[in-house]
Amino acid sequence: MIGLERKSSERYLPDQGREACGLFGVMNTSGKRFPGNIAISAIKNIKVRGNGLGGGFAVYGIYPDYKDYYALHIMFENKKRDVKTTVEKYLTENFNVAYDEQIPTNPQVSLFHPPLVWRYFVTPEKKGDERNFSDDEFVVDKVMHINTSIDDAYVFSSGKNMGVFKGVGFPDEIADYFLLDKLYEGYIWTVHSRFPTNTPGWWGGAHPFSILDWTVVHNGEISSYGTNRRFLEMYGYYCTLFTDTEVMAYAVDFLMRRQGLPIEVVSKIFAPPMWDAIDQMREKEKHLNTTLRMVYGPLLLNGPFTVIVARHNEMFGITDRIRLRPITAGAKDDLVYLSSEEAAIRSVAPDLDFAWTPHGGNPVVVRMNSTDHLLSMDNSI
Amino acid sequence: MAGLALKAGLRDIFLEGSRHVSELGGYATISGSEAWIDALNLRHKELNDLLREVASQGARDITVRNVFGQRYIGTRLTTVPGSDVNLKIYGTAGNDLGAFLNGQRLTVYGNAQDGVGNTMNDGEIVVHGKAGDVAAMSMRGGKIFIRNNVGYRTAIHMKQYNDKVPVLVIGGTAQDFFGEYMAGGIVILLGLALSRDKNHNASYIGTGMHGGVIFVRGNIEKSQLGKDVGIYETDDRDLEIIRQYSGEFAQRFDLNTEDILQGHFRKILPLSKRPYGSIYAY
Amino acid sequence: MYSYLLPEFAIERKTERCIKCRVCERQCPLGGHKYDPDLDAMFSCEEVCVGCQRCAVFCPTGALCVRPHPSQYKLNFSWTREKLQDLKKQAETGGVILAGSGNDKPYKVYWDHLVLNASQVTNPSIDPLREPMELKTFLGKKPDSLEIDLSEEGFEIKSELNPNKMIELPVAFSAMSYGAISYQAFLSLAMAAREVGTLFNTGEGGLPLEMREKYGGNAVVQCASGRFGVDSEYFNCASIVEIKIGQGAKPGIGGHLPGEKVSFNVARNRMIPEGSDALSPAPQHDIYSIEDLSMLIYALKEVTNYTKPISVKIAAVNHVAAIASGIVRAGADIIAIDGIRGGTGSAPKIIRDNIGIPLELALAAVDKRLRDEGIRNKCSVIAAGGFRCSGDVLKAIALGADAVYIGTSALVAMGCTLCQKCYTGKCAWGVCTQDPYLAKRLNPEIASAKLVNMLRSWEHEIKEMLGGMGINAIESIRGNRDHLRGVGLEGWELDVLGVKGAGE
Secondary structure (H helix, E strand, O other), X not given: OOOHHHOOOHHHOOOOOOEEEEEEEEEEXXXXXXXXXXHHHHHHHOHHHOOOOXXXXXXXXXXXXXXXXXEEEEEEOOOOHHHHHHHHHHHHHHEEXXXXXXXXXXXXXXXXXXXXXXXXXXXXXXXXXHHHOOHHHHHHHHHHHHHHHOOXXXXXXXXXXXXXXXXXOOHHHHHHHOOHHXXXXXXXXXXXXXXXXXXXXXXXXXXXXXXXXXXXXXXXXXXXXXXXXXXXXXXXXXXXXXXXXXXXXXXXXXXXXXXXXOHHHHHHHHOOOOHHHHHHOOHHHHHHHHHHHHHHHHHOOOOOEEEEEEEOOEEEEEEOOOOOOOOEEEEEOOEEEEEOOHHHXXXXXXXXXXXXXXXXXXXXXXXXXXOHHHHHHOOOO | OOOOOOXXXXXXXXXXXXXXXXXXXXXXXXXXXXXXXXXOOOOHHHHHHHHHHHHHOOOOEEEEEEEEOOOOOOHHHHXXXXXXXXXEEEEEEOOOOXXXXXXXXXXXXXXXXOOXXXXXXXXXXXXXXXXXXXXXXXXXXXXXXXXXXXXXXXXXXOOOEOOEOOEEEEXXXXXXXXXXXXXXXXXXXXXXXXXXXXXXXXXXXXXOOOEEEEEEEOEXXXXXXXXXXXXXXXXXXXXXXXXXXXHXXXXXXXXXXXXXXXXXXXXXXXXXXXXXXXXXXX | OOOOOOOOEEEEEOOOOOOOOOHHHHHOOOOOEEEEOOOOXXXXXXXXXXXXXXXXXXXXXXXXXXXXXXXXXXXXXXXXXXXXXXXXHHHXXXXXXXXXXXXXXXXXXXXXXXXXXXXXXXXXOOOOOOOOOEOOEEEEOOOOOOOEEEEOOEEEEOOOOOOEEEEOOOEEEOEOOEOOEOHHHXXXXXXXXXXXXXXXXXXXXXXXXXXXXXXXHHEEEEEOOOOOOOOHHHHHOOOEEEEEOOOOOOOOOOEEEOHHHOOHXXXXXXXXXXXXXXXXXXXXXXXXXXXXXXXXXXXXHHHOOOOOOEEEEEEOOOOHHHHHHHHHHOOOOEEEEEOOOOOOXXXXXXXXXXXXXXXXXXXXXXXXXXXXXXXXXHOEEEEEOOOOOHHHHHHHHHHOOOEEEXXXXXXXXXXXXXXXXXXXXXXXXXXXXXXXHHHOOOOHHHHHHHHHHHHHHHHHHHHHHHHHHOOOEHHHOOOOHHHEEEOOOOHHHHHHHOOEEOOO
């Protein structure tokens, strides 16, 4: 993949990906871990929303034995030994690698051009000025380096006690390939079935996209991509994959991790109320929304989208402000579901306590040990 | 990917892995004019192939169980000559339920998703639950009754022609862009579960509306209306229409018509038949 | 009428030739000519003249000359007369300036920078007058391979095939709805398509009931954002169903057929009340993304019981190659790509003249992309937008098109003179009007014969050109860019077109 810094003009940047998709996410709000069969069967139900050119999962809570280490899932696209050596040299220069291994795969499943995928459990070894950075910033910087500067290598995920598994194929095939239903238990599973029109057949192009423990699965096409991308570049986020989902992942990291804004505010940046609606608001609210639009206008995500974003202890789903893409939420006891179609939820949880579709731009926020998600039932159907 | 000779190729997402209808006999039972289908694990086209097959064999009352999102239920029946079919659907009906429907009657015991009655021409759809976005889009004839709420852009570009006047009755409330671009037909929004102090959910109601009528029971602020419509009190003729279709609605869901008629109804009409008549320079 | 505009055309009447027969007065629907009985003289009203030349052609004594008005503003290459006049119209009305027909701005016409090959010495050319030349074309999805069994009766195909439509020559009529054009013009297209064995396209105006049985086999019926005249019978009477996403003349926007054009019959076909505005929204509201398109494609396959190829028509825009790939993957059997010079009955001029990309570049990019992905045979590609002659057609096929749609050429064959005032509904030639007095100027018997003549001459010319290349079947030139060379193009343009420069 080609990083911006090596190109003299934007003319030579690859196209933004245009794609659409099926999404599903499930979280246990009391933190109990569960196997992958729920997410796998649910996404299978909405198979026709993807086209078999991309599927992937993000799972939280899968590495309890290494929960204090950053778990780097790294893909070597053409399985080149020298690339792996380069990456490992870079890792040992910057990290203490506690343990590494190939991510186990099922040899019975044949997929399109599978890469070698390896995982490394690491802690940062900062030198000199790097000590001024937080661990997270340090990891982001190193991940960006691998993604932009080492050809053929690409970091699937880099958070602690979580991981992303993705590739070319329908998601159920990816799950079979990585033995997800057999080897892993997590308390959040998000999954994506991709319908790409760009980079068909590239494993790195599948969702979820991830930075640290943030993961994003996304359906839609962001018409404001160029504006969003060039704004984030000012803050050191270089989009190497040229899909709008990557922009979304960085925007979330920028606003929520770096700037510490809660999703309830971030949602008003991504999907702000119309000026008509702002005009009707009470003064304080009006001031907040007006200021957010004024300051963060370049991060308004225009065009149709639904995303499910997760990090430890939190998962949220949100659509664009005029809901051009679908989302349905469901809840049963401790489990909360988000999906492109209600049928996918019903297929794994026929007797839900609640099923609802929130208002456009209104996030469904699922938090550990809370019932915050039910707040989005206001104005829902 | 540069230089890679391998190609991912194309996988037909709907047809790949679909079995031929001759292999699906185990999913259906026919007895005279009745048929039963178990849709569990049936793919979209498989279920519709089977529906066409049993209808072609003369089934007129068909019950489908275990529906989990299969699309276009009822659509293919329009290609079976004289298929005057009653379809009962148990589960969650998939997108485009009854798209292009032409006289058949579908009843869903459960929720429906997006695109209920898309470009429907005739027939009836009853949903014992809610419906997703763009219900009754471009509908031109027949009736749709939704017991609970509906999503965005309901009744968008609904139209009418001569004796073809589509009717949509919604028991609950609706989300934004309700009746957008509406060119004809009758839409009744009952708000039965709406508490007295709460407004209907939708904003931008009737944007671009240039025909037809929306009757609303329950509170609506002026600010919720699109710029092309006005809200008015009902007259006797309106009440007659409301009474008739509320009655039909109540009968479908075993409710009391008089309870429904207790509420205060108003009507939303386009301010102009030609909302875009003057935006051009010739 | 505008207060401060210069007339666009000057009407010059040679009084010594004028016999005051008043033909011009009757022929002009705009009131451009008036007879004053008191003075026994003919007068012209230049401010209404659109330069359609109907009066000049019909003047029996050749007394009329209509030409660009000599009065002009100070010459200015930036602030042209057109820009000034449009500003003045907007100042007076606050309206969006409308235009008809296709983009008339001087964007590069790549057809004029591509040349075709011919055989010399190493390979004999073929004489199409004596030897068979084949132009039959199949539109639809082809399988990667065939499963063939040998039985006692010989070979037998086991594979299930997708529906394909065969046409006799790779030129079909583009979507022009009854409503945008007159019934007579619409019928003429259908008659000619049937006669020649090709297709006409109903656009979004429905297909009149009385035409279905006879012309359905040659009809492409559209399912567009307004869903006018659409029902299951409409789809099933046709040979191809086309989802209209966009149009080259107005990518990204919908259309408004004003109520005055919705006559009794137009209303009947669209199934809307007479005199009501027919508003086609910008998007199809059940399609907000590629997987939604897939949903509609399969809804149409369901409603036609999987018996018809489903086409998706898009305007050529940025990323068209990626979009086309998605459309094929969404299940379309045919993709129609309409370029920036595609025509229209009515579009905001700012859209017509500024949005979209040239067809040639889009077509080349799409063909390449689908081949790179190994899915080119999974769909047919129809190119549309500004085909003026058979040379353009053959160049498009060599770039990779399976067939082309022609709109403006067909209208010109029927009488259109590209005055670009289609949106007024007052077409003096009877093409783009619903006024019965004007529409009956077009006799379908005569107009369809003209269309047939035009297609036959193109057919013959294509055969001549193919023969010259030593090719006797159209499939051998399809995507055969070896037979194209560029002249006067820059490196990036040759790269996008995938052709060598002349002499290379």
